[in-house]
Amino acid sequence: MAKPPLLLRQALRPVLRALDSRIDRRIRHTGGERGRTVAELRRAVEELRAEVSALRSGGAPGVGPGGPPNAADPAADPVVRATVEAIFGPEGRRDRRVDPDRMRMLAAELADLGDPRGVAPREVVIAHRTLVEVENRGVGRVAGSTPNIVGKLAAVPLLRPPNGEILEIGCLYGLFAGALVRQVLRSGNDYRLTLVDPVAPRQLQGGRELREDASGVPITEALVRSNLALAGVDPDRTRLCRGLSGDPEVRTAASDRSYGLIVVDGDHTAEGVAADLEWVETITAPGAVVVLDDYGARQWPGVQEATDRHLKRGDGRLEWVGRVATSAFLRAR
Incomplete structure (x- = not known):
């Protein structure tokens, strides 16, 4: 029993x-x-x-x-109920309590990406622990539903990026980046982290400021760096390129290396995602993993529209790997 x-x-x-x-x-x-x-x-x-x-x-x-x-x-x-609610509940963020059926479905979706060792169920559990620990330790929240975040984190050790150079376009409070570093370490790589974000007090989408974040916390550079430190990220292995991903000076600063793992989570309009993918094509290492956040999410149709159009052209380096929850995974040739 x-x-x-x-x-x-x-x-x-x-x-x-x-x-x-x-x-x-x-x-x-x-x-x-x-x-x-x-x-x-x-x-x-x-x-x-x-x-x-x-x-x-x-x-x-x-x-x-x-x-x-x-x-x-x-x-x-x-x-007991109040204690569980306080630790895992949705106040100031999404609900982090576990739905067993949804977690099993996540493991099956991850296995479709490629799981010859049959470890997807284990990776789902570890990714969920990582999410809860990083979010409870830091200030603010990790954006997105629990299945989407857990799926993105669990996929990293399964897909095994070719190197530990990480680029995240759109970092919010920096908490997801802290969790992502841990998953890259689990894949057997050392890491260097590059963040591209305007670090505005409120999230920007399509050039406009969104309403106050659910956590009630304004975004500042000091907060992002503090959250990375609380997650155990070495400040000497981290750089923040402050600005939009389309800014020429930002692209120049961040294009000095070939990345093994790139998370595209910035401008969610079709035009913004298309521009980010064009840039990503030029800075990925062979075999790199590219993650498109909110692919298939009803409130952000531009992500899927731009991604599908980019892949349909067939003249780029990025190839479809699969989808987990509302994230698409691509691999660079």
Whole structure:
């Protein structure tokens, strides 16, 4: 029988200790009554033992066949629910609680990218842990749904970029970049991180400022750098090219190397994505992995439109690998 979750087991400990005490008291009480038989004593102990066993296995305890439960389900305890909600819930970001069916589907989508070792389920779990840890440690949030973020992170060690040169176009608070560095390390590469972002107080899309972020936190360069440090990213291996990806001075500064992993998550208009892909063609190392965020997302149709049009031309270096959640994965020839 599978063990209940760690949080549930921790919540059960006081209940188990109380039941153990009841066992001791009932043994002493029953043993002292001359009118009680050994069989009655054994039955009383077995009933209490069944309660403890049911609680340890996560089931509903009872006092015997058809008997009412002795204790409420700890998972329904408002304190337990509030604790889980505080750690994994959606306040100030997307909901980070796990949907088992969706996680299994993610693993299947990742396996379609190429998973000869059959490790996609493991990578999904590790990527989810990484997301939660980085987001809870930092300030702000990682943009996107949990399946989309977990899919992007889990794909990195599976696709194995040819080198550890990372370019992220559009970094928001820098939290996803911190998680991405960890995944590149898991792929066996060392890393150098380049970020391209205007670092405006609010997100920019199509040249206009969006409403206040769900986290309620304004974006600053100091905050981005602090979040990278909190995620364990070496500042000597990081550079921020501040500006838009289409700015000539930004492109000049960031085009001095061939990248093994590029995440395109900047301007989501069809024109913006098309321009980014044209640039990406010139700065990718052979075998590089290119990720298009929000591919297929209903609110950002320009991402898929520009990507499909670029690939349909057939005259570039980028080839289709697959899709996981709402991210497209390409490989450079």
